[in-house]
Amino acid sequence: MKQKILQVQGLRKHFGKHGSMTKALDGMTFDVLEGEFLGIMGKSGCGKTTLLNCIATALKPTEGKILLNGEDIGGFDDRRLAEYRGSRIGYLYQDFELLDNLTGRENITLPLAIHGKEEGIEADRLPELVDYLEIREVLDKFPSQMSGGEKQRVAAARALIPDPGIVIADEPTGALDTENARALMQKLNGLNREFGRTILMVTHDAGAASYCSRILFMKDGYIFHELRREFPQESQKDYYERILAAMAQLGGSADVF
């Protein structure tokens, strides 16, 4: 049986006080298994960003636990939190969040420098990632000299270089055109299939979601539906149709997703 990389247990996050309390997360429970490509979909305001912020430790949950490889990240002190953020989880943002005064190479190796990792890792892993993500030409360029797709692939290399247990992707195709979005998803898919990377992705895009092995649908702070791709008999196209059908059946429409 596959090992549980991330376990979210009874996660609640409430904002405001009794009279005007908003329950952004209302008892979320799910696991992310090793090597899984898990997608999370839901309406705006359903709590997706709050969930990612809690996993990224940018927000403290009101209740519940998040376990990474069995360790409760809520109990981490500052030192372990810092180590967790840049090295045990990799984060891929919608708008890339590259530091635009650093070259591609400097952006990618920044987490290693921050965590004082030996330069050997950089020497070993960087060429592999760079070749796989096809970003060798832009390594010495600044973000302003890169295309959107190149930026996101550089950001992906940055998320992956410390060899994190899980990569969290927050709408990674949101700022890309269709072609670049497809190219990125293929790369992420390859990373998942060929290299066994565990990925947790939040998306609005049914096309992007069709690369996931499993999708959780969120509503009002909890999970209300789940879809699994039937490997190997179900094609990606069929899975995509099923996602669209699920969205329509469950009250979704193009403008809410």
Next chain:
Amino acid sequence: MFFDMIRRNSKRNRAENSIFFGSLVAAVVLFYLILSLESQNVMQFLYTMESDAVDRLLSLVPVLYAFSLFLIFFLVYFAGKYQLECRSREFGIYLMLGMKRRRLFGILMAEDMWNSILALLAGLPLSVFLSEMASLITSRLAGLGILGHQPSFSLKAALWTAAGFFGVKILAFLILSGRIAGQEISSLMEEGPEEKHRVESSLYPSLRLLAGLLLLLAAYGTAIAGAAWANILTMALTVTVGTGGTFLLFSGLGKGLESFLNKRCKKGLSTFTYRQLQEHVFLKHRSMAVASLLILLALVCFAYGIAVGWVSKGDEGHVVDFTFTGEEEHIRRELAAPELNGMLTGLSRVRVSMLYTEGDTQGAERKAHTFGTAQLTEAVGRLKDTEEKQKLINNLQYFTSPYVISLSGYNAIQKMAGKDTIDLKDDETALYTDVDFSDDRYKEAVEDVCRMDTYLSIDGEQYKVSGTLYTDNFVADRLITIDLGLIVTDTVFDRLFAGEQTSVYWNASVQKELVEEKGLLQAVMQVNSLLKKTDLEYETYLQGLGRQMFYNVASAYVSLYLAAIFLMIANTVISVQYLMQQKKSGRRYRMLMMLGSDSKAVCRSSDTQIRWYFALTVGTAAISSIFGIGSLFGGILPSGLESRAGQLFWTALLMAGLLGIVEYVYITIVMRAGRRHILEMVHPPKERTD
């Protein structure tokens, strides 16, 4: 509602830009200090002694004030511009919500005025306090305590301060708000314009760096070699080359940092830190160059002014406190009056007369003498070729009708000065020169000649020149000043001037006990106030002292004032600009936290950036200032101080070092502000619920 908003926004502006607000308060203080100069105790005291010089200094005040207004305008304009840029999104939102541009203008104006009023309210009492302190300290240092310190507040100065301050603020605001008014809402709404990293081929910045260095070296060379002082054209050329070099140096400096960056270790945030610094230098190289030049001006003004004031403070060969002229009996009678009795001691006379020679029309009615300096001139010819030798040769051409001083009178001065009396024979003479006319090197040159066993001839008789040159002033101040004179025995003096009227100066000093009890200045002032009531004709040492104090106070005031303005503007411009730029990079700092950096490491990175940012600006100014100060000492040193150029140079460097301490304190304040900003920025993002 709008009043609350104005109050809140003003408060936020002050909190976020405390350094700028502090500089506005400092500007108010500086305005008041310069405008209230005439009402300050020390100036009023100096006015009683050196009214002309003080008048000349005070006539400079409006010029200094206008110059300060001009400089402060740029400070307010640039700092205001960065502030408004940071808030442009907020203005866009107001306009999107339907606020009329006129109302937005009114709100911004009210915010600005409210902060200006607060700066004025904080600055005025502080400036009154500081001017009182400055007055008190100067009085205490100079021993003017007897005057009694009168608190002084100049309403005129306060009103002019307020008028100038508001004038500058309103003008800058009108220009800046004009820029805002002309912008489309969409461009105002653009997310805090994080300026794009400019990409240039590596050749041009490297060439600019090289050209900048070469131009600066050329300017340093002409400055230190003295060529800059040849004429106004070479000076203008040197200043232009130096200024251009500084601008080019900073515009290419980013590239220099690149190669430095490649060699640095890449651990932790060092790559990020130096990339940030490089970006600041790339984007703000012009402001850095301007700030560096202003700091250079501050260093030069401060170091030169204070050093000259300090070094020239020496006692001008002061021996006697009062010199009287007139009848001996009259003088003795007045000094024996009960109020004055015992206060003055050692009344003695010095007789002085001019030895008229044939052909000197001034002495047409007097006995004509012959005076020969052939041997002396020949001895001077044997000196090594120096500037002093030329000066001496030149002076000897006019050494035709010398002043002659009686030995007994001069020995009385020697006694008062606590020195050995001079032993001269009737066929001997000693040379005298007033300290005003000689510096150490000139004095040495004359003594070298004296030691050559040379002779002077008067009326055909040879007089051996004594080996020592005497320079102790034989009157209290400047009743008589002699470039080159002769001291002869009383017998010779009587023989030379038999039957002629000679000048007689009666000298006296304040009793030692009184000096010990009250200090020299107060003792002399007390006696002076009593003497004023008599009908005696006299001069006092106070006049010389007043002149000296005036030079010191004036040089210190003007140079300190200018240095403070230059330094304040330079520092505020670069620090406000840096902190605003840092704010624009808020997302980067948040990203670092997301990548696992801790807040301490991020703050350390900010500190390093600030230290380097200032070090590059101040360091360039400091290096240039060594040549600037050196050049000033080579070019426009006050007469009499040439021989002390070395001492002056080191004093000036010490003063520049003192400014370095001020700069260090300032950098510490900016680092603290930077850390505070960063901690505010990297706090977890506002909680969202989508």
